[in-house]
Amino acid sequence: MAMDEVQIVDAHVHLWEPGARDWYPDLHAYAAHLGKPVLLERHLLADYLAHQPSVGVAGIVHVSATTAPHAYLDEARWLEGELGSEPVASVTIGTVDPELPVGELVAHLDRQAQSPRFRGIRVFGGLKPGSAACDAILSWLAERGLVFDLVADPGTLSTWVRTLEAFPDLSVVLEHLGSPGDVSPEGRARWADEMGEAARATDWLCKFSGLGMVLSEFDRDSVRPWLEAAVDAWGWDRLLFGSNMPMDAMTVSHEGLLDTVVGLVTSTGTTSEGRRFFSENARQVYTL
Numbered sequence: 001m002a003m004d005e006v007q008i009v010d011a012h013v014h015l016w017e018p019g020a021r022d023w024y025p026d027l028h029a030y031a032a033h034l035g036k037p038v039l040l041e042r043h044l045l046a047d048y049l050a051h052q053p054s055v056g057v058a059g060i061v062h063v064s065a066t067t068a069p070h071a072y073l074d075e076a077r078w079l080e081g082e083l084g085s086e087p088v089a090s091v092t093i094g095t096v097d098p099e100l101p102v103g104e105l106v107a108h109l110d111r112q113a114q115s116p117r118f119r120g121i122r123v124f125g126g127l128k129p130g131s132a133a134c135d136a137i138l139s140w141l142a143e144r145g146l147v148f149d150l151v152a153d154p155g156t157l158s159t160w161v162r163t164l165e166a167f168p169d170l171s172v173v174l175e176h177l178g179s180p181g182d183v184s185p186e187g188r189a190r191w192a193d194e195m196g197e198a199a200r201a202t203d204w205l206c207k208f209s210g211l212g213m214v215l216s217e218f219d220r221d222s223v224r225p226w227l228e229a230a231v232d233a234w235g236w237d238r239l240l241f242g243s244n245m246p247m248d249a250m251t252v253s254h255e256g257l258l259d260t261v262v263g264l265v266t267s268t269g270t271t272s273e274g275r276r277f278f279s280e281n282a283r284q285v286y287t288l
Contacts, residue, residue, distance in 0.1 A: 006262050009059040009282040012209045012242025015082060017042045023071035036250045043246040045086045051254035055262060058279055059089035059288045063122060063149065070097060076112050083117060091119045091288050093149050098126045098133040105133060109140055119286045120147030122175065129163035142170040147285060153179040154194055161201050171285055176210025177230060183214050188225060195233035205238045205285055206230065212248025212257065220260055227264050236273040240282045
């Protein structure tokens with residue numbers, strides 16, 4: 001599979017315009033802390049597509065990243081117009097405030113689910129496994145055949161494995177390779193063991209995404225061991241490509257990320273494996 005033959009369904013995209021909408025206070029603080037003003041640049045659908053001249057974009061999964069209270073409801077309305085502005089298949093993963101009373105929380109989920117693009121929920125922070133809010137969200141998703149995009153790290157992964165055993169019919173996608181913190185060779189070995197344990201214990205899928213937030217360099221030599229370990233743990237049938245743009249732009253350009261990941265996958269996997277990784281797995285789980 002050559003690069004110009006690759007068709008991508010990007011499983012993790014953020015569209016935003018922080019200068020025009022006050023939905024992202026945590027993003028402003030994060031960008032200031034890191035000294036990465038690139039994170040605050042406009043990133044609309046047309047901007048996203050302009051960075052991908054070498055590959056075809058067959059679809060995207062937009063993942064909410066709002067942090068202002070309940071701004072996700074405004075974002076959901078805005079996305080209806082924004083995602084309709086270009087002829088690219090698109091679906092959404094919303095979010096919800098886990099501190100809300102359960103009745104109000106469910107009402108917020110119901111409002112987002114009115115969109116035909118809506119495919120599920122991720123909660124970026126504050127969702128405690130086993131809490132009333134957690135059980136309400138997971139039950140609501142499972143009853144509707146929707147997806148739980150799981151935010152977990154090495155400290156919480158095993159707890160989430162146990163919690164989600166009670167929801168065997170729920171589709172779960174682990175975000176950002178389980179958010180590895182220690183990227184040293186020793187840390188990567190521990191992470192690989194944790195990925196293998198989670199993969200064996202579940203039927204989850206896993207996004208190959210977010211490495212630009214933890215690696216200091218993003219080239220084939222730096223990314224190769226992470227891809228090899230992820231494939232060993234999850235297999236090509238359970239991995240999904242996600243650019244995590246524009247967040248990963250803190251380390252690598254969009255074009256550089258594609259060049260690295262597409263180059264590694266096309267030189268490592270078969271054509272069939274590459275298609276599953278780049279598009280087919282995402283199409284299936286997100287019904288896109």
